[in-house]
Amino acid sequence: MATTEYQVTGMSCGHCEASVREELSKIGTIQQIAVSAKTGKLVITSSEPVADADVVAAVDEAGYQAVRVA
Numbered sequence: 001m002a003t004t005e006y007q008v009t010g011m012s013c014g015h016c017e018a019s020v021r022e023e024l025s026k027i028g029t030i031q032q033i034a035v036s037a038k039t040g041k042l043v044i045t046s047s048e049p050v051a052d053a054d055v056v057a058a059v060d061e062a063g064y065q066a067v068r069v070a
Helices: 012-022 053-060
Strands: 002-011 030-035 042-045 064-067
Touching: 002 053, 012 030, 012 053, 053 064
Parallel strands: none
Antiparallel strands: 002 042, 002 064, 030 042
């Protein structure tokens, strides 16, 4: 299992969280998505490592910006 954390900007509500979850769920190896509009924190757990570019692109498709937290 691989767990990765990102900081997401632009979210303000539960609908924002749902949009991010929906886009990330299209990445087949992601098994768990925890996202908070309040903190901007996104944590994904996947069966194998997911490319940061794929996560950033999915969040961008939802209308927000993400950067990986070191």
